[in-house]
Amino acid sequence: MKEETVMNAHTWMKGSTVLFTIVLLAVAYITVPPAMAEARVEVVAGQFEFTPGRITAVAGRPLTLIFRTADVAHGVYIDGHGVDVVVEPGEEVVVTIVPAMAGKFKIRCSVTCGPLHPFMVGELVVEEQGLNPLFLGSLASLIIVGIGATAYAIRRYPRGSRDGET
Numbered sequence: 444m445k446e447e448t449v450m451n452a453h454t455w456m457k458g459s460t461v462l463f464t465i466v467l468l469a470v471a472y473i474t475v476p477p478a479m480a481e482a483r484v485e486v487v488a489g490q491f492e493f494t495p496g497r498i499t500a501v502a503g504r505p506l507t508l509i510f511r512t513a514d515v516a517h518g519v520y521i522d523g524h525g526v527d528v529v530v531e532p533g534e535e536v537v538v539t540i541v542p543a544m545a546g547k548f549k550i551r552c553s554v555t556c557g558p559l560h561p562f563m564v565g566e567l568v569v570e571e572q573g574l575n576p577l578f579l580g581s582l583a584s585l586i587i588v589g590i591g592a593t594a595y596a597i598r599r600y601p602r603g604s605r606d607g608e609t
């Protein structure tokens with residue numbers, strides 16, 4: 444009878460721990476989506492390059508680009524992202540994109556700005572969004588708790604003892 448009470452308490456504890464972890468998992472997954480804060484990058488267009496020449500982004504995460512020119516008017520055309528703007532001296536052009544998929548996309552100057560204009564090419568590198576670390580942490584703790592609870596239950600209540608045979 445006493446044994447049974449202990450086992451019930453243990454089973455309840457195990458159950459609630461697993462339940463708690465599942466709730467934590469769900470909350471982490473819902474409240475912290477991979478597309479977290481928006482990223483901002485300032486880009487200066489000049490003869491005959493973009494600075495930085497390579498912009499990294501994460502798929503699904505908004506990226507705000509702030510363009511300026513260091514000299515004459517330049518254009519900014521980003522392959523596959525519908526960006527086609529002209530940046531005049533003294534102006535600031537702000538564009539927000541949400542890259543849909545991972546890959547490398549060319550950034551070209553679309554205004555003839557001088558002899559080396561055709562070589563004025565930059566790159567947008569979009570990376571795959573990784574799994575949320577909080578989600579992975581919750582998943583790991585769920586597995587550890589599960590294995591621990593099972594191992595403990597097997598040791599504590601070997602086959603047969605549950606029927607009161609001891």
Ligand SMILES: [Cu+2]
Nearest residue numbers: 517552556563
């Ligand atoms: Cu240019």
